[in-house]
Amino acid sequence: MNKLRFLQGVCVITWALFTACNPQQSQEHNPNSTMDVHSFAQPDVAVVKHLDLAISVNFGNRIISGTAAWEIETNGAAGQIVFDTKGLEIEKVTYGNGNPAEFTLGKEDPHLGQPLTIQLQENTEKVVIQYVTSPDAAALQWLDPQQTAGKEYPYLFTQSQAILARSWIPCQDSPGIRFSYNAKVQVPTDLLALMSAGNPTEKSSDGTYTFQQPHPIPSYLMALAVGDIRFHAIGRNTGVYAEPSMIEACAYEFADVQHMMDAAEELYGEYRWGRYDVIVLPPSFPFGGMENPELTFATPTIIAGDRSLVSLVAHELAHSWSGNLVTNATWDDFWLNEGFTVYFERRIMEAIEGRPYADMLALIGFQDLKNTIQRLGDTDPDTRLKLDLKGRNPDDGVTDVAYEKGFALLRTIEQAVGRERFDAFLKKYFNSHAFNSVTTEEFLDYYQKELIGADSALAKKINIRQWIYEPGLPGNHAEFSSERFEAVDQALTELENGSAPAQLQTQNWSTHEWLHFIRHLPENMDSAQMKTLDEAFHFTGSGNSELQAAWFLHAIRNRYEAAYPALEEFLVHVGRRKFLIPLYTALTESPGGKEMAELIYRKARPNYHYVSRQTIDELLR
Ligand code: BES
Ligand code: ZN
Numbered sequence: 277m278n279k280l281r282f283l284q285g286v287c288v289i290t291w292a293l294f295t296a297c298n299p300q301q302s303q304e305h306n307p308n309s310t311m312d313v314h315s316f317a318q319p320d321v322a323v324v325k326h327l328d329l330a331i332s333v334n335f336g337n338r339i340i341s342g343t344a345a346w347e348i349e350t351n352g353a354a355g356q357i358v359f360d361t362k363g364l365e366i367e368k369v370t371y372g373n374g375n376p377a378e379f380t381l382g383k384e385d386p387h388l389g390q391p392l393t394i395q396l397q398e399n400t401e402k403v404v405i406q407y408v409t410s411p412d413a414a415a416l417q418w419l420d421p422q423q424t425a426g427k428e429y430p431y432l433f434t435q436s437q438a439i440l441a442r443s444w445i446p447c448q449d450s451p452g453i454r455f456s457y458n459a460k461v462q463v464p465t466d467l468l469a470l471m472s473a474g475n476p477t478e479k480s481s482d483g484t485y486t487f488q489q490p491h492p493i494p495s496y497l498m499a500l501a502v503g504d505i506r507f508h509a510i511g512r513n514t515g516v517y518a519e520p521s522m523i524e525a526c527a528y529e530f531a532d533v534q535h536m537m538d539a540a541e542e543l544y545g546e547y548r549w550g551r552y553d554v555i556v557l558p559p560s561f562p563f564g565g566m567e568n569p570e571l572t573f574a575t576p577t578i579i580a581g582d583r584s585l586v587s588l589v590a591h592e593l594a595h596s597w598s599g600n601l602v603t604n605a606t607w608d609d610f611w612l613n614e615g616f617t618v619y620f621e622r623r624i625m626e627a628i629e630g631r632p633y634a635d636m637l638a639l640i641g642f643q644d645l646k647n648t649i650q651r652l653g654d655t656d657p658d659t660r661l662k663l664d665l666k667g668r669n670p671d672d673g674v675t676d677v678a679y680e681k682g683f684a685l686l687r688t689i690e691q692a693v694g695r696e697r698f699d700a701f702l703k704k705y706f707n708s709h710a711f712n713s714v715t716t717e718e719f720l721d722y723y724q725k726e727l728i729g730a731d732s733a734l735a736k737k738i739n740i741r742q743w744i745y746e747p748g749l750p751g752n753h754a755e756f757s758s759e760r761f762e763a764v765d766q767a768l769t770e771l772e773n774g775s776a777p778a779q780l781q782t783q784n785w786s787t788h789e790w791l792h793f794i795r796h797l798p799e800n801m802d803s804a805q806m807k808t809l810d811e812a813f814h815f816t817g818s819g820n821s822e823l824q825a826a827w828f829l830h831a832i833r834n835r836y837e838a839a840y841p842a843l844e845e846f847l848v849h850v851g852r853r854k855f856l857i858p859l860y861t862a863l864t865e866s867p868g869g870k871e872m873a874e875l876i877y878r879k880a881r882p883n884y885h886y887v888s889r890q891t892i893d894e895l896l897r
Pocket of ligand 1: 674679
C-alpha cells in the first residue's frame, strides 16, 4: 500500500468514527453534502465539472459508442471517483495524459445500475471513459422508419430524467451535481442531430455535429435527438423542429411561444439560456414534454390544430427557471421542480390568455389532485411534498402531488402575502440560486428569511411545514373555481334533465371546456346515450388527444364498443404514459377488458419507450 492510499484509509476510518459518534455534527460540518440515494457518486470526495463527449450513433446495431472525458475536482485526499452506469460496457479508462487508469464496475442494483469506480492519482484533473451502450439502454428509443411520420429514416431520442442518463453516458447522475458540456456527435449523413445545447438548424454534409452547453446543468438534462428533422423559426429566440411533414403544422401550433417567452421574462427575469426551441418527436415519446435546456422535447399529441394544448409548452419553458436554473437537489425534492413550474406555467397562460383561461387549468389540476389523494389515501406518505424514495424508483414520485399539491401550496402562499410580494420573492429566489441545486430544507430557510421574517401570524396562517411534511391536503388551501366551467356545468345539468346533446350551448367551447364536460358526464350511460353524444360531438374521431383519451376512458367504463377500434389505434400509436396508465387501468377493471388490454399491449409494446413499458408491464402483471 503506498503512503497516500494508507493516509486515505486512515482519513476514511477517522471520518467514519467521527460520523458514527456525531451524526448531527458531521451534517453541520458538511453543509454542502446532500445525500442522494439514487446515485453512487460521492461528490464530497470527487465531483465532475465539465464533460467533453465524443460519440457516434449507430442505427445498425442500436448502440452509441465513444468517450466521455470528464474534468473533475477532488478534495485533496480523494483516491477515487465514482460514476453511475446502467448497462454500459466500459472498454477503457485513461487519465488526461493518456495513461491507463484502474477501474471497477460494482454490483448491479435493479434501479441504480452499477457504480464505476476509477482510481485517481495525485492531481488527477481528468478521466476519459471509453464506453459502449447496450442495445436496450433505458434512456434510448430507437425507431424504425415505419415508426416515424416520414417512414423513410430511422430516429433516435433520449429521455434521461430521472435516473436514465447513466444508461447512455457514464456520469454522476444526481440532480445535485452540475457540469457544463461540449459534444461531438457522429450520425448517418442524412440525419440531423440536436442536443440540450446550442443547436444547428440544418444538416451537416458529413453527419458530424458539435455542441456547447456553457452553463452547468445536472445530468438528467442531457439529451440527444437524431432524425430527419427540419427547423422553423417562430420569433426572436424561439423556434420549432419536427419531421418535414409536420413542420408547418407545428409552426402554426406554436405561434404563441415567443409571447410566452416575453411573458415569462417579464414575470421572473431574464431567460438565461440563449435560444428556446421545441422539438416535436414521434408519438412514442413517453411524456408530454421534457424540459431539456434550449430544446424542449414534446409529444406530437399536443398538435391539435387549434393551439389549444400549448400550455404544455408554457410548462416546459417555465422549467428554464424552476428546474433548469434552480434544480431540485434530489428526487425527494421533486416538488421544487414541478410545483413551481405548474405555478409559473399558469402565470404565463394567465398573461397571454387571461385569468378565466388559467382558472380552467387550475381547477382541472385541483380535481386531479383530489382524485390522486383519494386514490392513494390521505395518510399515504407519498401525498407529502417532501418524499422519501430511498430504495424505490424515483418514478414513483411522479404523481399529481408534486405538481398540483405543489401548485396549491404556492397559490395559497400567493393569496396570503399578495401577488406583488410573492412575485418579488420568486424572482429573487431564482436569481439568488441560479445554476444551483436546492433541497426542500434550503428552500424552507430561504422562505423563512425572505418572505416570512418575524411575522409569526403569517407563518401560522400558511403552515408550510404541514404542506411539506404531512400527508393529505391541508384545510387552509386556496379555493379554485372557474367561471367558464360554470357554463359547462349548466350544460351537463340540462343533459341530465333530458336535453338532446345537439341543443346544448357548446359554441365557443375550448378543449378545456370539452374536457370538463367529458370528465363530468354521468358515470353510467348506456350505448344509445353514448352514441347520441358521439354523433353530436364526434369524440371518438376527434383529432384532439386529450379529448380522445378522456372519452375513451368513459367509453371503456360504459362498454361503448363503437369506440374500441379507435381506442386500439390510439394505444398502439401513442406512447405517452399519462394517457396509457388510466386507459389500461380502466380496461383491466372492466369485464373482459383485461384480455383486450393484453391483446392491444402485445401489438403496442414495441412502440413504447422503456419508461412506458416498465409502467404498463407492471400494470398488466
Ligand atoms: N420533467 C417533466 C417530465 C418528467 C418528470 C420526466 C419526471 C421524467 C420524470 C416534464 O416537465 C413534465 O412535467 N411533463 C408533463 C407535462 C406537463 C404539462 C405537466 C407530462 O409529460 O405530462
Ligand atoms: Zn414539468
